[in-house]
Amino acid sequence: MDLxxxxxxxxxxxxxxxxxxxxxxxxxxxxxxGILNGLINIEREANPYIAAERATGPISPVMVNFxxxxxxxxxxxxxxxxxxxxxSMLDQDSNSTKQAYKGLMLITQLRLIKAEFQATPIHKTKGxxxxxxxxxxxxxxxxxxxxxxxxxxxTFKYFIQDIDNILTLNCYLHELAELKDFQCLSLLKLWxxxxxxxxxxxxxxxxxAYLCCSSEMINLVLDRNHQNYVDGLERHxxxxxxxxxxxxxxxxKSVLGDLTKADL
Numbered sequence: 103m104d105l106x107x108x109x110x111x112x113x114x115x116x117x118x119x120x121x122x123x124x125x126x127x128x129x130x131x132x133x134x135x136g137i138l139n140g141l142i143n144i145e146r147e148a149n150p151y152i153a154a155e156r157a158t159g160p161i162s163p164v165m166v167n168f169x170x171x172x173x174x175x176x177x178x179x180x181x182x183x184x185x186x187x188x189x190s191m192l193d194q195d196s197n198s199t200k201q202a203y204k205g206l207m208l209i210t211q212l213r214l215i216k217a218e219f220q221a222t223p224i225h226k227t228k229g230x231x232x233x234x235x236x237x238x239x240x241x242x243x244x245x246x247x248x249x250x251x252x253x254x255x256x257t258f259k260y261f262i263q264d265i266d267n268i269l270t271l272n273c274y275l276h277e278l279a280e281l282k283d284f285q286c287l288s289l290l291k292l293w294x295x296x297x298x299x300x301x302x303x304x305x306x307x308x309x310x311a312y313l314c315c316s317s318e319m320i321n322l323v324l325d326r327n328h329q330n331y332v333d334g335l336e337r338h339x340x341x342x343x344x345x346x347x348x349x350x351x352x353x354x355k356s357v358l359g360d361l362t363k364a365d366l
Contacts, residue, residue, distance in 0.1 A: 191271035198264035202289035258314035
């Protein structure tokens, strides 16, 4: 258990302690994940390893709501700022799946076009894959490899912008959420997953995600989006530190850099 969680659980165990606004949001997050009872049991147990094996089930939502409402009454403005960031982070992560699944459909379509192209006489006569068309179940019409790749490029831009916004909010929330909990990052990994049947040298050309998810392309989208989003965030949460935009951009680039390098 990290120190932040340990401090929070100690406060929950104690009676009559009002949480800080951020701790109230942290409490909601842990309750949402269903691990609060486990953390409390571990903190109370003389042997934490035994407690960890026995801990199950979430804390009562009634207790969570009571403690959160206490904090909200004590510090309404600061609580509202953290709550806006928290709710926005969850909503944007959920909504990011639309772009993610659209991208997966387009990546599959590019693979199908390549497979059809390789099976036609055009391939043997050195015809161009870029101009080769096939029926797209996403567009409900015939699209060339180039047109499908362009659609994927637009989808990639909006998807990376979503991820940038989500991780920026998590940075504002002192990295409250674990990276493994974000749907957007799990789905980005699927973009980069190699099909079992693909071992050919031009796989990067086959999987359009590899053309999009280079560090150059990711950084281009982030550099255009990040400051605008931070400016908008500040209008909702009030003053943020002067170096937040720079530090949060480094955080986002680090997370995406590690994720894409691991899969590329």
